[in-house]
Amino acid sequence: MGRGDGSGRIVSPEGADDAGTGILHVDMDAFYASVAVMDDPSLRGLPLIIGAPDGRSVVSSASYEARRYGVRSAMPVSQAVRLCPQARIVPPDFTRYRAVSAQVMAVFESVTPLVEQLSIDEAFLDVRGVRRLWGSPGEVAVLLRRRVRDEIGISCSVGVAATKHVAKMASTASKPDGMLIVPAARTQEFLDPRPVGAMWGVGPKAVDALARRGIRLIRDVRMSPPESLVRAVGPALAQRMQQLARGEDPRSVETERIEKSxxxxxxxxxxxxxxxxxxxxxxxxxxxxxxxxxxxxxxxxxxxxxxxxxxxxxxxxxxxxxxxxxxxxxxxxxxxxxxxxxxxxxxxxxxxxxxxxxxxxxxxxxxxxxxxxxxxxxxxxxxxxxxxxxxxxxxxxxxxxxxxxxxxxxxxxxxxxx
Structure with a gap:
C-alpha cells in the first residue's frame, strides 16, 4: 500500500501530450480496502483498517479515509485505532485478493502481452506495440482505467512515461484514481522539483543521509558531485540515483518475473x-x-x-x-x-x-x-x-x-x- 493520503495529487486531462511515452505503471488504489468495499458497499466512504482485530497484528492496508488520520501500512493495529477510533477493522482475505488480482492482470494482458506484474496490485505495461489496436499510450491508460472500474469494480491510478521509473513516480503522484502523463521531452521538468524520497528504491535512511548534505530534491541529486553522493549512500546507490535523476532508465518490461527471494x-x-x-x-x-x-x-x-x-x-x-x-x-x-x-x-x-x-x-x-x-x-x-x-x-x-x-x-x- 502506498503511504500517501491522496492530498496534493496531480492528474492529466484526457488528450494530454503523450509524445515519446510507451510505458505504463498501473497501481490499484488502496487495493485491499477497495476489495472490501466492492464486496460490502456499506463500507464505502468509511475509514477502513485491513488487519486482524486482536491488537497484535499490523495494518495490511487502509482506505484513504483512514490514511488522512495518519494510519499507515505495517503500523500496529492498536496504534491505528488510537489515531482513528471510528475506523472499521476488516480482517484480510488474501484468497479473495489473489482472485481479484488475477482478474486485473487478465484485463492488462488482453490489451498487451508485455505485462510485468510487480505485486498483487501493480504492474508495468509496455504499450508501444499496440497503437493500431488501442491508440496512443495515453488513450490506452484511459481505456485500462475504465475497464478496471467497469469490469472489476475498483479504481486504479496510471502513470504514463518513457521509462519505468518515471511511470511509477507518475502513478504515485496521481493517486488515488488518477492518471498522469509525462511526455518524454518534459521528463527532466517533472523530475527536478520532486523530493529524493520519491525515487524508486530510495528509503528513509538514504533520505536522511542526503538531507544532511543539503540534497533534498532530485535536481540536487542530478547536480551534486558524484563523490558527495557516494559519501552519503555508497557507490552503487549513488550511481543509480544520478542515472535516474537524469531520466536514464534502460530497464525493459520483463514478462517473466523471477523471484529474488x-x-x-x-x-x-x-x-x-x-x-x-x-x-x-x-x-x-x-x-x-x-x-x-x-x-x-x-x-x-x-x-x-x-x-x-x-x-x-x-x-x-x-x-x-x-x-x-x-x-x-x-x-x-x-x-x-x-x-x-x-x-x-x-x-x-x-x-x-x-x-x-x-x-x-x-x-x-x-x-x-x-x-x-x-x-x-x-x-x-x-x-x-x-x-x-x-x-x-x-x-x-x-x-x-x-x-x-x-x-x-x-x-x-x-x-x-x-
Missing part, C-alpha cells in the same frame, strides 16, 4: 524470550523455506533473518552461504547462527527467515563430495510424504509442540491539475 515469517501470540523456542522456530521456518526452494527448483546463496522485538524495533541480518543450497536444515542452522550473533535479548514478537541470491538448482556443476547428500535425501523424502499425506501431517520431531504460540502468518505548464 523466498521467505516465511511468523508472529507470536505472546512475546517470546525463550531462546530454545526462538531457535526452534527459526529452524522450522528454514525447513519451510527449503521446501519452497525445492518446489521451484531454486537454491539460496544467502540467508537473512528478521527479528521484531516487543517494542516493534526490527532488525535484519544476512549471511552468504559457502555453497548454494536448497536444504532446509542448512538454511535453518544459518538462521540460528545469525540470531545467536544478535546482542539484544528482549522478548520477540516476530521472526522471519528468507533465502536470497537465488539461482536455478541446475546452475552449478556437480561436486566430488556433497556434505548435504544425506540431508537432501531426507528432505526429499519428507517432500514426497507431505505431497501424499498433506503438508501438516509430516514434520520433524524437533518441531512438535513448538508452534502453539503462533498467530499465523505504497510556473511552466503544469503536468496536470491538483
Amino acid at each position: 523466498i521467505g516465511h515469517e511468523e508472529t507470536f501470540e505472546v512475546d517470546i524470550d525463550d531462546l530454545v523456542v526462538l531457535r526452534s522456530e527459526l529452524l522450522r521456518l528454514g525447513d519451510r523455506v527449503g521446501a519452497r526452494l525445492r518446489a521451484t527448483g531454486r537454491q539460496a546463496g544467502a540467508v537473512a533473518i528478521k527479528i521484531r522485538f516487543a517494542d516493534f524495533a526490527t532488525i535484519t541480518r544476512t549471511a552468504s552461504l559457502p555453497e548454494p543450497t536448497e536444504v532446509g536444515q542448512r538454511i535453518g542452522e544459518t538462521a540460528v547462527s545469525l540470531f545467536d550473533g544478535i546482542d539484544r535479548r528482549d522478548p520477540v514478537r516476530l521472526v522471519g527467515v528468507r533465502a536470497e541470491k537465488l539461482r536455478d538448482s541446475a546452475g552449478g556443476g556437480a561436486t566430488l563430495w556433497d556434505d548435504d547428500e544425506g540431508l537432501r535425501r531426507l528432505e526429499g523424502t519428507l517432500d514426497e510424504a507431505r505431497a501424499r499425506f498433506g503438508a501438516g501431517t509430516i514434520t520433524r520431531a524437533r518441531h512438535v509442540g513448538r508452534s502453539g504460540g503462533l498467530a499465523g502468518a505504497d510556473q511552466p505548464r503544469p503536468f496536470g491539475r491538483e
